[in-house]
Amino acid sequence: MGMQRIAIIGGGYAGMAAGVSLAAAGRQVCVFEGAKTLGGRARGVELDGRQLDNGQHILIGAYRTLLGLMQQVGVDERTALLRLPLTLQQRTPHGDFRMVAPDWPAPLHSLGALLGAQGIGWGDKLSLVKLMLGAQLAGFRLATDCSVLAWLEQGGQSPQLIERFWQPLVVAALNTPLETASAQILLNVLRDSLMGGRHDGDLLIPRVDFTALFPQPAADWLAARRSEVRTSCLVRRIARDAAGWQLDDGDERFAAVVLAVSPQRVADLLPETAALDTLREQLAALHYQPIQTVYLQYAPDVRLETPMLGVAGGLCQWVFDRGQIHGTPGMLAVVLSARGDYSDWDATTLARRVHEELVQHFGLAEPPQWSRVIHEKRATFACAANLSRPGNATAVPGLWLAGDYTAGGQADMTYPATLEGAVRSACAAAEGILKQHFAGISF
Incomplete structure (x- = not known):
């Protein structure tokens, strides 16, 4: 029976x-x-006694795979997530930008959002609608992938429109600069969100920490179904013999192994065999982008006009009011995605500079009572155009990959480094394992 088990x-x-x-x-x-x-x-x-997250992420209504898994393990979306209609609010040095999807049926809600956007002129609105309709007519497929910036310039998007609409959207979705980010991957996201069903573009902001949102409920669900989750258990080596897959020097054997770790850790764990040379090359070719989250605790009466607000023209990109989201009044989380000059600053300097920008934008009267910076140096892979990403199956039978960096099969199904991309990859790996190793076997 042990050989029927799968190690993840x-x-x-x-x-x-x-x-x-x-x-x-x-x-x-x-x-x-x-x-x-x-x-x-x-x-x-x-x-310091505050329950926070390693980084501030959001979900969207189109994340059906993740939302379905959450429901499967007993997570109530109504209490775990704050659902907001598709909204993009951005403060810039040249004025505010605001786009909100009206409560109309799809696809009219998207058209209403684009044409009703505040902070851009009618020329920009029409060029935006023209670009999106053209993408829709083309099935959201490019003949050849290119950078987002090249695609936008070919589509006649003005510098102002790029600054106010595209820049914050692309950096948030792909965590990659417009000059190198994949236009095809962006189109995949736009198809499923802005141009999807009525609620596919809804913003879903977790009200609980990200461990409680899915991983821990999943662990509890697995424990009730004859499976195990072992924490504080670092695997350093995998090998295969006639009895199955072995982890480190343990006595257990497994029918298959899923490597669901970072690409860097995957490279360290791969068995030494020439069959995996192509995979090693793909992993070595990946580049990474950081994300820094600056938490600042202000007086309890500090409150933003909305739970999530974009800021352009400086360091800050997105500001989350955790008082409205998590019930911790005065706590703001500021996200700085992708690499910039600030990536090498010490935490004290970065927190001070972020506070100075918040004072400019929101008129905060007092400095923060407490602040911390979480710097994830390799938060995501750089989602560059024409990037060769590995699939779930490897050249070694029984060895599988799961992670947001893997390819999604067809080009129009591939996602950037998101939670949805991670769980889609995992489900694809699971499906492959069941077909390859357990076809015709049932319990």
């Missing part, structure tokens, strides 16, 4: 999604997570 290395969103998918099909899994806390790069952290 990594207890982040991809690893836990793979476990749930396989266990739902009747397979026993054992998840190995090196850290004490589940979630990987999207996990809850406690700093």
Whole structure:
């Protein structure tokens, strides 16, 4: 019976999604997570008695795979997530930009959002609508991938429109500068969100920490189904012999192994065989982008006009009011995506400079009572145009990959480094394992 088990290395969103998918099909899994806390790069952290997150992420209504998995393991979306209609509010040095989708049926809600946007002229609105309709007519497919900036310039988007609409959207979605970001991947996201169903573009902001949002409920769900989740259990080596897959020097054997860790860790764990040379080359070719989250605790009466607000023209990109989201009045989370000059600043300098910008934008009277910076140096892979991404199956039977960096099969199904991309990859890996190793087997 032991050889029917599947080992999953990594207890982040991809690893836990793979476990749930396989266990739902009747397979026993054992998840190995090196850290004490589940979630990987999207996990809850406690700093000075404050329950925060390793980084501030959002979901959208189009994340059907993740939302379905959450429901499957018993997470109530109504209490775990704050759902807002598709909204993009941006403060810039040249005036505010605001776009809100009206309560109209799709696709009219998208047209209403674009034409009703405040802060841009009618020329920009019409060029924006023209570009999106052209993308829709082309099936959101490019003959050849190119950078987002090249695609926007070919589509006649003005510098003002790029600054107020495209720049914050692309950096938030792809965490990659417009000059190098993949236009095809952006189109995949736009198709599923802005140009999708009525609620596909809704913003879903977690009210609980990211470990509690899915990984821990998934672990509890797995434990009730003859599966295990082992935290503080770092796997350093995998090998295959006649009895199956072995982790480190343990006595257990597994029918298959899913590597649901970062690409860097995958490279370290791969067995030494020429069959995996192409995969090693793909992993080595990946580049990475950081994300810094600056938490600042102000007086309880500090409150933004909306739970999430964009800021352009300086360091800050997105500001989240955790008082409105998590019930911690006065706590703001400021996100700085992709690499910039600030990436090398010390935490004290960065927090001070962020506060100075917040004073300019929101007129804050007092300095923060407390601040912390979380710097994820390799938060995501750089989602560059024409990037060669590995698939879920490897050249070694029984060895599988799951993670947001993998390809989504067809080009129009591939996502950037998002939680949805991670769990989609995991579900695809699980499906492949079931077909390759358990076809015709049932319990």
